Amino acid sequence: MKKVKHATAAGEDYLEAVLVLQQEKGMVRSVDVARHMGVSKPSVCHAVATLKEGGFLTMDEDFFLRLTDVGKEVAEKTYEKHCFFMRLLVDAGVEPRIAEQDACRMEHVISESSFRHLKRSVGKKE
CATH class of the missing domain: 1.10.60.10 (Iron dependent repressor, metal binding and dimerisation domain)
Structure with missing residues (x-):
């Protein structure tokens, strides 16, 4: 049986922001998410770390954020x-x-x- 991963409401908001920004810009960095959501860069960094740990997104060597399959679904x-x-x-x-x-x-x-x-x-x- 597949274990379903759950994000918090705040986590869902960050994932949604990454999705919307990817649709608009293609490539997304934390600073883009901070601007889009009107939150601080440290807040985004904390959320990104939590979402990476949960398997919802990844960050490449150029610091671009990418939704995983699970993150994209959420x-x-x-x-x-x-x-x-x-x-x-x-x-x-x-x-x-x-x-x-x-x-x-x-x-x-x-x-x-x-x-x-x-x-x-x-x-x-x-």
Whole structure:
């Protein structure tokens, strides 16, 4: 049986940031993540060390960050939830800045099962 790895909510945020930045820039360094997230470079360095230890990402000799297969899976699931909740909230009339903050919290607390059911339910109404 395959052991499922879990990242903390903060770890998921860092993985999501790396995914988004990779899509935008291709290559990503810690300083890019710090700028994107509005956090300090030492905070990113600590998170990167933890995520490397957990097997979620790697850093090459040029200090570029790369998501592992597991890290990419976690990042993509987190980003999918984020985009879903962001769109749902904005469509409901929530101001985008507030929707962004709320979507970021919601993406971490909903179970995978509940998210799939909710997504399917909303999809039927569209």
